Amino acid sequence: MNRMNWYVVYTKPKWEKKVAEKLNEIGIECYCPIITQIKQWSDRKKKVEIPLFNSYVFVKLPDMDRNSVFQVSGVVRYLFWLGKAAIVRNEEITAIKENLSNTNISDVCILPYKKGDKIKLETGVFSSQDAVVQEVTNTHYILVLESLGCLLKIKYKKDTL
Template sequence: MNSLSKTPSPWLVLYTKPRAEKKLAEQLLQDGIEAYCPVQVEIKQWSDRKKKIESPLLPSMILVNIDEDKRDRVFDRKHAVRYLYWLGEPAKVTSEEVESLRSMAEDSQFESQGLEKLKPGEKLDMTALGFEHIQGTVKFVNTQECWIVLENIGYVVRFKKT
């Protein structure tokens, strides 16, 4: 196969140890492995203060873009657990979906949407939420948060208003 005609490798979903998503993504980037941990900003309240924190959109998961023959390199880091499989194959996320996650996280377009208009079970064109060419299914919704199933990876993404 000609190297010029090589198609980009899909992003894979990698399980992490709990609360190690951002740390593992940073370590993999240092190792030269393209990794992405989508985050959202939340306001956490304690008895004496409020603080904005970044929490992962995909708890205990990150996305990695790595060639097939180098996939095991991620396990050189102790926080990597295993790859997510969907229907017997490694779960693959397209570059378009990753870019949509990036733009959604940066633009926070989700907050401007009327959550009360969404209904569980509704098929949702994710373009209105900052995604392109992605469809999801509303799993749960109330005035403060919404859970949407991303069918390509069989996972629920939780969005919260800040």
């Protein structure tokens, strides 16, 4: 039996959505987390959908089929962690999906990885998740997703605290 894992594919800059679309077309399960941001120009504001992780797309496939992603234009390489292709746990993909669908979240951005303390969260939307907490305030908290080597900053709307 060949186990299916989530891997992180590194793409050309600004190619995340195109790569995810093409991977789906050739039958590779993938996930490109998208967030909506309001961009301000001098004459207008506009809602735009952008990838949560710049140049990253998650793919779920057996280890022996990993090279199949290189059929798609825009795929650069796999993300490596400690000398091996980074494997993202199903629980982390689920946590990203659930938290992006949470309507109480008003702003999400990714910050560079910094070391913090390892904890197991006991309450809230990250209940039972292993994480490294970088910061907790009245308006936001920052959690490290270790397998990606980055921080997830979640900011709450003031009226939901």
